[in-house]
Each structure stands twice: as C-alpha cells, then as structure tokens.
Amino acid sequence: MDFEEFLSEGVPLGPMTSLRVGGPARYFADVSTVDELRAGVHWARTKGMPLFVLGGGSNVVIADEGFAGLVLRNSIKGVKFDAGGDVATIDAGAGEDWDSLVEMTVEHGWAGFECLSGIPGRVGATPVQNVGAYGQETSETLLSVEAFDLNTGETVQMDRAECEFGYRTSRFKTRDKNRFVITSVRYGLRINGDPAIKYAELERHLKEKNIASPSLSQTRNAVIEIRRNKSMVIDVSDPDSQSAGSFFVNPVLSSEQFSEARERASHQGVIVSAMPGYPQRDGNIKVPAAWLIERAGIPRGFVLGNAGTSSRHALAIINRGSANARDLIELMELIRNRVREVFGVTLVPEPVFVGFEKQ
Ligand code: NAP
Numbered sequence: 001m002d003f004e005e006f007l008s009e010g011v012p013l014g015p016m017t018s019l020r021v022g023g024p025a026r027y028f029a030d031v032s033t034v035d036e037l038r039a040g041v042h043w044a045r046t047k048g049m050p051l052f053v054l055g056g057g058s059n060v061v062i063a064d065e066g067f068a069g070l071v072l073r074n075s076i077k078g079v080k081f082d083a084g085g086d087v088a089t090i091d092a093g094a095g096e097d098w099d100s101l102v103e104m105t106v107e108h109g110w111a112g113f114e115c116l117s118g119i120p121g122r123v124g125a126t127p128v129q130n131v132g133a134y135g136q137e138t139s140e141t142l143l144s145v146e147a148f149d150l151n152t153g154e155t156v157q158m159d160r161a162e163c164e165f166g167y168r169t170s171r172f173k174t175r176d177k178n179r180f181v182i183t184s185v186r187y188g189l190r191i192n193g194d195p196a197i198k199y200a201e202l203e204r205h206l207k208e209k210n211i212a213s214p215s216l217s218q219t220r221n222a223v224i225e226i227r228r229n230k231s232m233v234i235d236v237s238d239p240d241s242q243s244a245g246s247f248f249v250n251p252v253l254s255s256e257q258f259s260e261a262r263e264r265a266s267h268q269g270v271i272v273s274a275m276p277g278y279p280q281r282d283g284n285i286k287v288p289a290a291w292l293i294e295r296a297g298i299p300r301g302f303v304l305g306n307a308g309t310s311s312r313h314a315l316a317i318i319n320r321g322s323a324n325a326r327d328l329i330e331l332m333e334l335i336r337n338r339v340r341e342v343f344g345v346t347l348v349p350e351p352v353f354v355g356f357e358k359q
Helices: 034-046 098-108 199-208 216-229 253-265 287-293 323-345
Strands: 008-012 024-032 051-054 061-062 067-073 079-084 087-093 142-149 154-157 180-191 305-311 312-318 352-354
Touching: 024 034, 034 051, 034 067, 034 142, 034 180, 061 323, 067 180, 079 098, 087 098, 098 216, 142 287, 199 216, 253 323, 287 323, 305 323, 312 323
Parallel strands: 024 067, 051 067, 061 352
Antiparallel strands: 008 024, 079 087, 087 180, 142 154, 142 180, 305 312
16 A cells, blocks of 8 residues: 555644644544554654544644644544344444444434433544543443554454543553554443433433433433533534533542642632532542632633633633634643642643644
C-alpha cells in the first residue's frame, strides 16, 4: 500500500473537534482499515514523525499551533451482531459513531447502552475512559477489545479484566497510555432486558413524565432530554454545546481529603454544609466537580474573553464563538486555581491535549 496516497498536508483540525479550536495537522489521513492504520504508523515511524490518533474529536483540545506530525483519524467502520439466546453480541469498529450504535441497540430491544444515549464521539473512545453516564458504564457490557499495539505493530485482543477499568479510566489512560489504538470493541447486551434506572436524576425525570415502567426507548429519550437541558448534546443551534462536555473529572477524595476540603472552604466563608459527596465502595468519596467550581466563585455562564462556562453546566468550558485554544487554557487554569485555593482540590482535566508538548 502506498500510504502517501492517503495523506493530506496542513489540514485544519479545529473543525474535526467539538470545541472547534486549534491549528492544522502537518500531515493528516483518515484510516478505515487496520492495514491503513498500520501503514500510517509505519510511515510516521520511518519519517521520525510524532503521531496522534484522533477519534470523534469530542474530548480533545488542539493547540493553536496545531500538530507538527501525522494525525490519523480512526474511521474503522463495521457493525456485526449475533443475537441468540439472552445476549446480543456486537462487534463495532472503533470509528463508528457511538450514539448511532446506541440508537440501533435500543431499537432492537437490547439493554445495556440506553443510559449512554446522546454522548458524542466514536466507539473506540468508550473503553479508554470507561465512558459512563446516568448509572451505566462501558465496562458493564464490554466483553473484549481489539487493539493495535504501537510498540509491537501487532493486533491484540483483551478481555474486560485486561482493560483494567476504573471510574472513567482504564489501562489505556494509565499505564498503557498512548500504546494501543483501539480498532474494534465487542459488547454483550441483554436481549429484551429492562432499562437501568439507577440514577436519581433519571428517575426523577421519568416520574415527572408519569412514566412508571419505561421502555428502553423512553429511557433513551429521557437521557437525551436531560443531557440537552444541560447543553450536553452537540447542537449547532446551542452555543453552550460548543464544548468538550465535562472539562474536569469528578474528583474522588479520601474521607480525610473530603473533610479537609470542607473545612478549608468553610474557613473562607464558603457554605459547605450541603457539600455533596457520594461514597464509593472503596470508602472514598466522589464529589461533583461542577459544585466545587460554582462554590469557588465561577458560576455557570462565566465569561473570560472568548471562552466561558456553559450557562447550563459549570463543568463545561465553551468556545463562545471565536475562542482559540489559549483562551480555553486560560479559563481552565483560572478554574483549577480557584478550586485549589478554596478547597485544596486539584481538578484533573478530562480532554486530551494535542500539540501542546514541545515538538
Ligand atoms: P451530575 O449528575 O451533576 O453528577 C455529578 C457527580 O455526582 C457525578 O460524579 C455523579 O456520579 C455523582 N452522582 C450524582 N448523583 C449520584 C448518586 N445518586 N449516587 C452516586 N453518585 C452520584 O453529573 P453531570 O456532570 O451532569 O454528568 C451526568 C452524567 O454524565 C454523570 O453520570 C457523569 O459521570 C456522566 N459523564 C461522563 C463522562 C465520561 O464518561 N467521560 C463525561 C461527562 C459526564 P457518576 O459520575 O458516577 O455518574
């Protein structure tokens, strides 16, 4: 294969991302098979070129200078399923649109993805951060992944345990960060299964609609409505949705850190009696990052030049129209500093930052 036939030069990356900021890729190629991916990796290696693999672009911040290497967009497609007995086994290419897959499974009456409706991005991203929302997460239905190992050039299979899932994390985000490119994912869904109604906000929403025993599609619709009300569904007519979704991970604190955070903030006059904390199985406490941000003095709809927080959710940093990456980073730092000053908690950004390292 002559990989150079797939290459384009100086391709703007901003339009391929939901934040719509950032400069061009020096070289860019859309790869739709594992062989094309392999050829692209080989090409970059031969030229001594940095490599970045892009998916749906809904969780990345591209530097204003762009990326001085090769960007491969993972567009490996294909959905196969085998629905026999109680379980539908689905093999989906990493480049498939996630929400279209969710929609298809809900239409078939297969349970397991319904609460993950309305999430932007592609299938390949779901194992990386164990994408989850409204009471469901990827690791509950994922059976295995197929991945291209950049170290060896081999394709490998990993079962669920080997992915080392945790809260919004996996080995692909930790010890093997940047080592594997996910090429396809196998999931197992429950045929004619009931929807998972575990999240208080979802339960409340369905109750308000007088839906006592929701179907999978009613659950999907409810989740999309909740997300839309928070501008967490990408929509060109909604300026608050020009974001990378949640910009920070909800911090998980030890009980000592939780008490310290409360104490520190109350000394500064912040009313923390209702500081939410959700105990985890391991004894740690998960705290909504949005609550910390608002109490640290950055409200929803906060404006800093061309960047801001969404008027519907303080956790989303938005491009107000003509922001560049620098504007977003400035606001990110302001938020992190304020939360650190008030609570002593360092928020960890969720998106992947591309082109910021010295090249
Ligand atoms: P939210 O509903 O304001 O909740 C904020 C935090 O509180 C989350 O960590 C959530 O846990 C936790 N929480 C809320 N109610 C809870 C309960 N009854 N029991 C235990 N924990 C509870 O969150 P949001 O920012 O609007 O996000 C909505 C959903 O989307 C959340 O499930 C969030 O995790 C998810 N989300 C996922 C990603 C991702 O996968 N990368 C990105 C953005 C948002 P959980 O996080 O465990 O749900």
